[in-house]
Amino acid sequence: MTTPSDDAARPVRVWVVLPADPVLGQPEQEVVARLWRRRQTERGWVYLVGLPSYRNLEDGRVEAAEYRVWVRAPGHVRPVDGADYDQVPTEPLPPVSVVREVLGERRPSGWVLAKVREGRGPARGVLHAPDCEEAPQGAALLPMERALGVAENPGTRLCTLCGCAQELTPLLSGFDHIGDS
Structure with missing residues (x-):
């Protein structure tokens, strides 16, 4: 994405580490770029940097431009000696919600099938x-509808350790039996 450099923010110089290219035999390189923003995420810091570039104009001419991209810090960004980063717009990690504090991290969505072969006969599995x-x-994630289809197979068991059985059984047998006692 090529963007003009007319933001109201004042960027600060920063070194950006470009990846090595083993095909061309080029080592990792560093170029001076402009740091526009910093953002803290759950996986660490990312920086919005503007790399020097060119763009083609409609009339066939070429002009200097800037390519802006979010990169991970500190792996892809290094400070320039003497630069003051205090004025860079910084977005800290948002506070953890009360719901997330109480319930903990959210389980990844989807289901996985562990295939089990027991001698001859149809394949068996555990969801x-x-x-x-x-x-x-590394097993492929199955979306809910596919997981329910797999769970209906008589050769498939639902794991009770992770709660798969408790979560999927009501969907398989319906909710009518819940009020039965």
Whole structure:
């Protein structure tokens, strides 16, 4: 994305680390860019930097431009000696909501199938939440409708360790039995 550099904010110089290109045999490189914003995320800091670039004009000419991109810090950004970063607009991590504090981290959405082969016969499997200790690593996430289809297979068990059975059984058998005692 090429954007003009007419923001009201005053950018600060920063070193941006460009990745190595093993195909061309080029090592990692550093270029001076302009730091426009900083944002703290749950996974660390990201910086909006403006890299020097060019753009083609409709009349065929080429002019200097700036390419803005969010990059991870500190892995892709280094300070320039003597630069003052106190004036850079900074967005701190938003406060944790009371709901998230009480309930904890949200479970990843979807379900995973651990295939189990027991001799001859149809394939069997166990359906797990993706964060279950027993779930296979790197297995494809199944959306709810697909997981319900897999769960209806008589050869599929629903894991009780991660709560898969407790969450999917009402959806499979309906909610009518809940009031029955």
